[in-house]
Amino acid sequence: PFQLLEIVRREEVVLRAVLTTHHHWDHARGNEELARLCPGLRVYGADERIGALTHKVAPNEELTFGAIHVRCLFTPCHTSGHMCYFMWEDGSPDAPALFSGTPTLLPRTPSPPHAPGANLPHPSVRLRVWGPPPLAQPRVTPQVMSILLHGDAAFAGQGIVYETFHLSDLPSYTTHGTVHVVVNNQIGFTTDPRMARSSPYPTDVARVVNAPIFHVNADDPEAVVYVCNVAAEWRSTFHKDVVVDLVCYRRNGHNEMDEPMFTQPLMYKQIRKQKPVLQKYAELLISQGVVNQPEYEEEIAKYDKICEEAHARSKDEKILHIKHWLDSPWPGFFTLDGQPRSMTCPSTGLNEEDLTHIGQVASSVPVEDFTSLSRILKTRGEMVKNRTVDWALAEYMAFGSLLKEGIHIRLSGQDVERGTFSHRHHVLHDQNVDKRTCIPMNHLWPNQAPYTVCNSSLSEYGVLGFELGFAMASPNALVLWEAQFGDFHNTAQCIIDQFICPGQAKWVRQNGIVLLLPHGMEGMGPEHSSARPERFLQMCNDDPDVFPKLDDFDVRQLYDCNWIVVNCSTPANFFHVLRRQILLPFRKPLIIFTPKSLLRHPEARSSFDDMLPGTHFLRVIPDSGPAAQNPANVKRVLFCTGKVYYDLTRERKARQMEADVAITRVEQLSPFPFDLLQKEAQKYPNAELVWCQEEHKNQGYYDYVKPRLRTTINRAKPVW
Template sequence: PAFHAGGVIHFVLNNQVGFTADPVDAFAGAYCTDIFKQLGVPIVHVNADEIEACWTATRFAWAYRKQFGKDVVIDLLGYRRWGHNEGDDPTFTQPKLYEKVRPHAVPADVYAEKLKAAGVTAAELEAIEKAYADELAEAFEIAQKGITTKAKGEKATASKTETMAEAGMVKKVVSAWSDQPKDFVINEKVGKVVDERIAMLSGEKPLNWGAAETAAYGCLLQEGISVRMTGQDVQRGTFSHRHAVLVSAADGSKWNVLNSLGAKGATASFYNSALSENAVMGFEYGYAHARSKDALYAHARSKDALVVWEGQFGDFANGAQVVIDQFLSSAETKWGQTNHLTLLLPHGYEGQGPEHSSARLERFLQLCAEDNMRVVYASSPAQIFHLLRRQAKSSVKKPLVVMTPKSLLRNPAAVSPVSELLNGSFMPVIADSVDARNVKRVVLCSGKVYYDLLARREADKRSDVALVRVEELYPWPAAELTKVLGGYKSKDVYWVQEEPRNMGAWSHVREYWNEEWGYLHYIGRPASASPAVGTTVRHNAEQKALVDEVFGDSAQGRKVA
């Protein structure tokens, strides 16, 4: 049900040649459409020269889709009169084929002769052609008038988005977790998570990430804003932190905990999906785009829905790089097409090896320009609460990429009081609370490494090192940093990261650095071809070394004037 579109009509414009490759080089079957046989749907092969046959095939496809809600494939067997582009000559590679193509009449002429034989006059045909040409010319003129060019550096403006929740809204989220369906038997361990979540949202304990994240969804639903999330394990969460959909230990039935909170037709949809990042993220991009334009779905009445794709691990987004490069990051510049898809990508160095440590933050930051998207590495439950609400409620629609935690999900230091959901907003930069007069070293960092540094500072009882968190990496928070850094006398500033030097945010930070803030130094792992090492022992040694460098007398880093 997560990806049902009521059937898709696939038109294959089959010119029988690749760029230069023959069909035998491109696929093994008799037809290029043989791949669709696994779907068990009709495949119609039709001669593209036979206009009326093409029309009949198209009418059949529409009728079949309407009747059965399934896909239909139309294989339009034609040819390419010229090469792959204006400068290409197909006779280099398909000489025999193009001996037949060159003298062959184009489909319009083929059909015109057929109509003349049926009694249609030349004057009537000329009138039809002129009417169609006029229609195209009018459409082209309208399109030309509609072209706009955004001035360089121009940013979309919007009023400040209110993300605070009312106390009554949080209480309703508590009620949703408390109102267990009759005869639903909750897993004993999951039951403890639910009880703890209720206590957190009731103010009895600080909030962890899972409680704050699901509270954000619950509050949005009460405001009539739908929530849709897909990814391999999103109902429970890869790291067992979300539990948005619970499974009965008795009969396997499911309980969508937050769905009861939906107002004005809003729905909570959490769909576990196949591990096909390109397909699923691509679908969600399209879904979010449709929701950005208008409510195309009967159950999706609010254009402000929060649409989320989550990677099982952050680096699994690699499989959808085409969607990220061709659409997510560049569609607004190329086509003026806005989108508000949110990507949640688990990221953090905890000794899990090269394939489970990095969401490739650096790749997203390299794609950032012209205010095209938002990239955030949030470090607290309250921050993710306000961030998700900002994304759903903002009048300016931009993609959001979030580096999300793994070990921090259960780190007792990574918590927030419930009062922070009722006050404040998302903070692009979080200043330190240490007395600025004692600070001799200013450290900038993002995400999980902050807690490693904080633990060391507390263990050493140091008050001379300020830990400033840069939560929003793009758009770059220059104004906020100017304000925070201006409060310190020290002009030696250290950027600290877990990722290797050629990865993470270092190059991005250096690019945007303002010399008036001081001298920027680097502390972190050296450049590496692999995102992370393969053994926990070596990881721990590297992590200790970078923390030691921050607090040891030898902390030098690399100065950048």
């Protein structure tokens, strides 16, 4: 409310009324504090007020909303709140397994409330099956098994299931078998199976990989246990996926609260007549003389006691410990309350000897009978001699240097081995022997970390989910996913929207995945041009109307943001941002809009001098030409990002306006570099400020940048 009132005052707007949200039995309403701060205003909304919202909620405070009693735990990371069964936590190795009694580590992964993301655990658990980093390839081990739990409607209806099945036997993605358990309650919310699928069974999608499918009556616990044992033995013996179709019913409505009689009256009349499974099985065992009624009641009482004791212990909890909600421990990263152990970033520069060595390896591997590739490698060698790098070589040097430091690197996506634009060439193919390849980057240093580069299937959703799972469980690995063209990330939108963007806010879960999205309006039409930067910037969590007051501004901003968005204009800055990503003392997703035409642009080159010790990633690159020498005479400052900078400098030179127009490059868009751009605006007191981009006005960066630039200059002048 205080920020809203500040905006009202600043914009000279009259506040006439306050709107509260509707009354609902399980929801608290907002804007009560605003109504209190503005006495006399008319309040629209429900008549009944919730007095508890007229003050700040303190840790461990107890509130009552109608029939609901709430006690507020102290949550250091201010999570957004989520239904408990969509959360996860790291399983204790001391917890006994249900049937065997053997101590079992049971890590669980998050699940979103809607069906599409239900298969994220599939790629996420794979890293568990592979083993801890720096293991670069999956291993077959009898001690680890991935189990996925599905609903029948989602298993049949969601394409992610099909995608992940097709990943199941690919060398760079296999788990060597996953046990899929489908809870087939024969309904999807309110939708009958005959409206939800065309196949006889919801599990028929598994036939695409010839996975065995076991259908079992869930009212027969012994049959369920037998079938699950057979499925586990199949997976252990043949290392292939297997499916258990658990045919059952849903006793209550959706989410345990919905009224099912509206849409399935006959079905639920029959369900109401059914005895619960526990009661049926107990009666069977009693009739067989296996147990008697007192023993059965004693077991029920034991379980009730466990639940009651856990509920009683929960009342003594004062703080939500972040480490309890990690699916894998991140040693050395966080204190108990989830704060980073450090807020400094080491230098990302590299000594010249290492740069030269990496460049020589990248350019000296002979490839017989292939003139085109030989020419590319020769060009790399000439750049190394001239102490310059282009985009591909800068990436090579960033990766190679991190491998020396023990950082496992994994790069995947469609055609990433060669690169969509034939610029990378990290896997060299023998021109005379089929399937004989060489990855020079795996032979840079003795005892280096492994480098994994793998062409993926033609899938964005499933593959990005896999890489996200890898990054979540591997904080000390640099995990990158590259879209063939930036436009194509839209088919992985669920992973981006539900996991990568809000993962820390929803699940107290950091991850350092890197998305490389080729972007530029010089593409082959509208389907190969835009990575939609406006979408990513719209999902950034910084406030456009507040100038942050922070110590260690650049690092602290990174820690507070939900993800980092950059658009580099130089190979050196690309080099630094890749190295910074893994050297930070915490993990945040990194979105990089990578160039296309700049890959071979003669001016898009960087000197070794920009990559030596003492250099670092530049959030903003100021103008260094004639305009910067006489800033008082500058009439216009153009702010831009990415490859449009080269178009602007060419046009400025053609019009002989180098002294009149300054061009400032914003390399890091989010978190927004308020501090550096404030200095730039103050440097040119007589200039008008203009944001320039090649995208349409309702696309690109304009809507994100303009209000933040106005905040930077305290709205002293317009931003065009």
